[in-house]
Amino acid sequence: MFQPRSIAIIGASKKPGKIGHDILKNLIDYGYSGRIYPVNPNIDEIYGLKSYPSILSIPDEVDVAIIAIPAEKVLSVAEECGIKGVKILVVITSGFSEVGNVDAEANLVKIAKKYGMRILGPNIFGYVYTPSKLNATFGPREVLGGNIAFITQSGALGIALMGWTIMEEIGLSSIVSLGNMSDIDMIELSEYFAEDPNTKVIAMYLEGLKPGSGKDFVERMRRVVLKKTVIVIKAGRSERGALAVASHTGSLAGSDMLYDVAFKQAGVIRAYGIEELFDYSRAFATQPLPQGEETIIITNGGGAGVMATDAAEENGIKLLNPSDSLREAFRKTMPWFGSSKNPIDLTGQAVVENYVEALEIAYESPEVKNIILLYCRTSVLDPLELAKAIVDVKNRYRDVSKPILVSMIGGIDVKEASKYLNRNNIPTYPIPERAVKSLAKLIEYYRFLKKHKLESLTRVA
Amino acid sequence: MFQPRSIAIIGASKKPGKIGHDILKNLIDYGYSGRIYPVNPNIDEIYGLKSYPSILSIPDEVDVAIIAIPAEKVLSVAEECGIKGVKILVVITSGFSEVGNVDAEANLVKIAKKYGMRILGPNIFGYVYTPSKLNATFGPREVLGGNIAFITQSGALGIALMGWTIMEEIGLSSIVSLGNMSDIDMIELSEYFAEDPNTKVIAMYLEGLKPGSGKDFVERMRRVVLKKTVIVIKAGRSERGALAVASHTGSLAGSDMLYDVAFKQAGVIRAYGIEELFDYSRAFATQPLPQGEETIIITNGGGAGVMATDAAEENGIKLLNPSDSLREAFRKTMPWFGSSKNPIDLTGQAVVENYVEALEIAYESPEVKNIILLYCRTSVLDPLELAKAIVDVKNRYRDVSKPILVSMIGGIDVKEASKYLNRNNIPTYPIPERAVKSLAKLIEYYRFLKKHKLESLTRVA
Numbered sequence: 001m002f003q004p005r006s007i008a009i010i011g012a013s014k015k016p017g018k019i020g021h022d023i024l025k026n027l028i029d030y031g032y033s034g035r036i037y038p039v040n041p042n043i044d045e046i047y048g049l050k051s052y053p054s055i056l057s058i059p060d061e062v063d064v065a066i067i068a069i070p071a072e073k074v075l076s077v078a079e080e081c082g083i084k085g086v087k088i089l090v091v092i093t094s095g096f097s098e099v100g101n102v103d104a105e106a107n108l109v110k111i112a113k114k115y116g117m118r119i120l121g122p123n124i125f126g127y128v129y130t131p132s133k134l135n136a137t138f139g140p141r142e143v144l145g146g147n148i149a150f151i152t153q154s155g156a157l158g159i160a161l162m163g164w165t166i167m168e169e170i171g172l173s174s175i176v177s178l179g180n181m182s183d184i185d186m187i188e189l190s191e192y193f194a195e196d197p198n199t200k201v202i203a204m205y206l207e208g209l210k211p212g213s214g215k216d217f218v219e220r221m222r223r224v225v226l227k228k229t230v231i232v233i234k235a236g237r238s239e240r241g242a243l244a245v246a247s248h249t250g251s252l253a254g255s256d257m258l259y260d261v262a263f264k265q266a267g268v269i270r271a272y273g274i275e276e277l278f279d280y281s282r283a284f285a286t287q288p289l290p291q292g293e294e295t296i297i298i299t300n301g302g303g304a305g306v307m308a309t310d311a312a313e314e315n316g317i318k319l320l321n322p323s324d325s326l327r328e329a330f331r332k333t334m335p336w337f338g339s340s341k342n343p344i345d346l347t348g349q350a351v352v353e354n355y356v357e358a359l360e361i362a363y364e365s366p367e368v369k370n371i372i373l374l375y376c377r378t379s380v381l382d383p384l385e386l387a388k389a390i391v392d393v394k395n396r397y398r399d400v401s402k403p404i405l406v407s408m409i410g411g412i413d414v415k416e417a418s419k420y421l422n423r424n425n426i427p428t429y430p431i432p433e434r435a436v437k438s439l440a441k442l443i444e445y446y447r448f449l450k451k452h453k454l455e456s457l458t459r460v461a
Numbered sequence: 462m463f464q465p466r467s468i469a470i471i472g473a474s475k476k477p478g479k480i481g482h483d484i485l486k487n488l489i490d491y492g493y494s495g496r497i498y499p500v501n502p503n504i505d506e507i508y509g510l511k512s513y514p515s516i517l518s519i520p521d522e523v524d525v526a527i528i529a530i531p532a533e534k535v536l537s538v539a540e541e542c543g544i545k546g547v548k549i550l551v552v553i554t555s556g557f558s559e560v561g562n563v564d565a566e567a568n569l570v571k572i573a574k575k576y577g578m579r580i581l582g583p584n585i586f587g588y589v590y591t592p593s594k595l596n597a598t599f600g601p602r603e604v605l606g607g608n609i610a611f612i613t614q615s616g617a618l619g620i621a622l623m624g625w626t627i628m629e630e631i632g633l634s635s636i637v638s639l640g641n642m643s644d645i646d647m648i649e650l651s652e653y654f655a656e657d658p659n660t661k662v663i664a665m666y667l668e669g670l671k672p673g674s675g676k677d678f679v680e681r682m683r684r685v686v687l688k689k690t691v692i693v694i695k696a697g698r699s700e701r702g703a704l705a706v707a708s709h710t711g712s713l714a715g716s717d718m719l720y721d722v723a724f725k726q727a728g729v730i731r732a733y734g735i736e737e738l739f740d741y742s743r744a745f746a747t748q749p750l751p752q753g754e755e756t757i758i759i760t761n762g763g764g765a766g767v768m769a770t771d772a773a774e775e776n777g778i779k780l781l782n783p784s785d786s787l788r789e790a791f792r793k794t795m796p797w798f799g800s801s802k803n804p805i806d807l808t809g810q811a812v813v814e815n816y817v818e819a820l821e822i823a824y825e826s827p828e829v830k831n832i833i834l835l836y837c838r839t840s841v842l843d844p845l846e847l848a849k850a851i852v853d854v855k856n857r858y859r860d861v862s863k864p865i866l867v868s869m870i871g872g873i874d875v876k877e878a879s880k881y882l883n884r885n886n887i888p889t890y891p892i893p894e895r896a897v898k899s900l901a902k903l904i905e906y907y908r909f910l911k912k913h914k915l916e917s918l919t920r921v922a
Contacts, residue, residue, distance in 0.1 A: 156761060156762030156765065156837040157768075164871055164891075166872050166873075167872040236770075239774065244763070247763075302617065302618075303617065303618030304618050306615075309697075310696060310698045313701050337559075378620065410628075
């Protein structure tokens with residue numbers, strides 16, 4: 001599915017705006033290097049590719065068949081795909097169980113089983129795998145490469161978020177639209193990404209599991225979590241939200257408390273909104289795992305330091321009480337009215353050198369396990385200059401397994417500097433709270449791994 | 462202070478980067494139309510303005526004196542200001558009580574009292590009042606006009622947020638840096654803004670009240686709140702955060718529970734982060750007050766609708782159960798597989814006309830008191846086209862007191878459309894949760910007013 005040698009698009013079209021056109025165009029333009037076979041009996045060629053009247057007339061093996069034709073024709077085409085020896089059916093078409101058409105979907109699954117095919121969908125917008133330069137969606141084209149795999153159970157929201165990740169420069173290894181999950185589900189996909197060297201983080205928008213798969217979810221996802229971080233938004237948390245899920249996808253959202261327990265047991269990180277999902281993903285995608293709890297906050301603004309401190313306490317982060325010698329070291333890089341208690345307040349007079357020295361001290365000190373760096377725009381310190389210096393220090397300490405998360409507060413030049421940091425793998429947020437919450441999740445994961453990796457070792461012994 | 466006829470800048474300088482330069486330059490370039498008097502014995506003129514050796518040599522009355530000279534010279538200059546008949550001392554200079562120099566500050570207050578002057582500061586970055594085109598800060602220049610007054614007890618954070626409001630296109634009537642609050646405090650400023658026709662919302666970053674002023678805060682702020690919305694971030698909520706406040710400003714943060722009670726009694730809306738502060742401010746600055754609780758969510762993406770529903774329930778918003786006739790009306794503007802339960806799901810096939818019709822129905826229906834409109838980027842509906850249509854409908858129903866808050870999810874074109882909506886006074890957020898939380902605060906304020914305005918009426922009777 002993710003590295004196919006050939007893809008057929010059944011329902012390929014010449015007409016922009018048609019799903020069968022847009023997917024084909026994305027496939028071609030995004031740079032997929034395998035063989036592409038448009039299938040449409042009414043067309044001879046599209047974009048220089050020969051079009052075939054049916055999948056059976058393609059003189060080659062077909063690994064993946066993308067189906068974008070009306071629902072009533074899907075079953076017979078699936079049958080043909082089976083005869084042809086297709087391995088994966090990607091059924092874009094909607095109008096199945098999500099609108100009550102349960103029988104048609106069951107028959108689709110039956111046909112697939114008969115021929116040993118697997119199904120993604122139906123009722124999806126497609127999928128992306130950036131390492132294969134494969135964009136088989138009718139969403140935005142220029143998905144950025146990276147190591148976050150995004151799995152979504154919602155279509156419109158998923159497509160909208162594709163555009164959002166491009167704007168926010170969030171790099172993805174994959175995007176998968178789950179739709180009705182008639183066959184392939186989020187658990188199996190997660191197991192795939194757990195072994196995928198191109199994926200470090202699995203981010204998921206979830207509305208509900210397949211009925212009865214709760215226990216399966218916990219057991220199998222826990223094994224995934226021991227290899228890769230999994231972050232999930234579970235929508236339909238509230239009673240009314242669960243009803244909305246039912247009317248949206250026909251699936252049962254289930255009790256949120258049960259989900260919460262399941263996530264905790266499996267070690268899945270929970271996000272409560274879209275912003276959190278990608279904030280956390282960005283942190284996990286770029287930062288090493290913490291080697292301990294003790295965290296230091298370095299700032300040039302007292303107020304920003306206080307807000308970060310509040311957020312740290314509220315999110316269960318243990319702030320370091322620096323030893324006298326460590327305080328003495330920090331004190332050398334700040335004016336006399338600065339603070340060497342944690343938060344380390346370099347004051348509004350801080351220039352690049354002060355930040356660099358404070359950062360070096362933090363990286364060198366074995367007391368410090370995690371770093372939050374805050375910057376308020378001041379006239380004495382250019383944000384881009386600071387950003388470059390931070391990247392430089394970070395690179396010098398690349399062998400030190402100490403997460404660093406940054407928040408830069410200010411206007412347009414601060415935003416540019418933040419982008420520079422993000423591009424250089426230092427997760428940077430526009431407000432301190434978001435940096436702190438993201439670090440809290442890194443630490444939560446650290447605790448889970450510490451507990452469960454030890455447990456499994458014990459069991460083996 | 463906010464509409465002075467003349468301002469002296471004591472410590473005016475020709476050197477960019479110096480505070481005495483930057484404030485003067487901001488004053489001139491931002492367009493202040495009163496008279497400006499630079500004071501510096503070593504200079505003859507700056508930017509075409511005659512410079513005076515001392516405030517006493519200015520041949521005119523001086524309403525406001527901005528003091529940007531070393532701390533040790535402030536007292537004698539304050540004395541001169543008193544003799545001159547200055548009304549307001551704006552003391553930028555730091556090095557007073559915030560670093561333990563309590564006596565100097567007490568003496569400053571004594572001098573001011575003797576001459577009937579009021580003091581803003583010391584230890585501040587200045588203040589802005591956009592209706593007077595007055596920017597007396599060393600922060601960013603191009604503050605956007607609007608009806609939010611922003612009062613901040615933190616300097617570096619305050620300056621950084623000035624830049625942030627410019628980037629985010631948040632319009633302000635005023636920015637006031639409080640510093641050590643030796644005299645003028647947030648309560649008195651709030652009382653001023655309560656009567657200010659240019660201010661609709663008072664947004665505040667607070668670290669602590671003056672000792673013993675808690676009761677005063679509740680009583681006087683409640684009167685303010687009955688006229689204008691007050692939104693506060695109280696930093697130093699956590700134990701450790703309170704310690705950080707102490708080491709930052711020397712003031713006591715006090716028990717957060719007490720603050721929480723005080724805010725509730727006064728009807729002050731509480732924000733827990735910078736993003737929330739301005740999200741809420743934007744909603745209050747542009748929207749009419751709710752006339753009831755019942756809220757409807759209109760969406761083209763089921764997932765976005767579910768997330769908004771969760772957020773609504775979690776934030777105490779009562780979602781409307783539409784009557785059969787209302788459901789029937791909505792049903793006419795969606796395909797058969799849409800949903801006319803609340804959330805109203807127009808489906809991913811929705812075009813501008815569907816949204817316009819649904820909005821008109823919502824504005825017309827007396828069942829609906831508040832509107833949340835969600836849009837996920839789809840290929841069939843251009844976001845800017847939708848934004849323009851929303852503004853158009855909104856303007857047609859400008860006499861209907863029904864708040865509308867929007868969330869648009871997607872990439873760069875969605876961001877542009879969101880800006881268009883914000884510029885046209887429709888608060889628009891990049892994720893549904895932020896729109897919903899902001900509406901929850903509008904409703905919270907509605908409840909407070911309903912209760913307390915009735916109470917005060919009863920009392921009068």
